[in-house]
Amino acid sequence: MTITLPALHHVGIVVADAEAAALDYERRWGVTAGPIVDLSFSQALLSGVPSDVSARYRFIDTGASQIELIEPTTQPSPYDEVLSAGGGVHHLAYFVDRIDAYLDHLRGLGDEVEVTFDASVADGTRFVYLKGLPYEPAVELIERRAAG
DSSP, X not given: OOOOOOXXXXXXXXXXXXXXXXXXXXXXXXXXXXXXXXXXXXXEEETTEEEEEEEEEEEEXXXXXXXXXXXXXXXSOTTHHHHHTXXXXXXXXXXXXXXXXXXXXXXXXXXXXXXXXXXXXXXXXEEEEEEOSSSSSEEEEEEOOOOO
8 A cells, every 4th residue: 555645634723712713713714614513532542541532623614625623621632732832733634544554654664653542433434643753733644434
């Protein structure tokens, strides 16, 4: 399998209040934010430890990609460090065919990649946040469940 960097899907930005941030983006940039989606991940791994994590998500379409506003609603969460610094960019997100193939590829190159969060949504879509790559922010890899 050839590993390439897919097109950027979205930039994840951690905020204290997703509703207020969405209104600010709408006022400043004339965009329309999508609906708020509250998600809970009861089977998630947070730095390898089973954890219950919840957050509020809201997407803003910008044409070629999206902005994902993330409001953590539980602690600990993968967003704590960014939120404690006042919020800001958390990750760049890419859809991939197989997350594990990308992880194997990066580790085969000698990268000490840490999976800081590993979770799935109700439809089976899996996503991970990666740290330890040479440049920040974190990278999110998203793998859709195979249709079947």
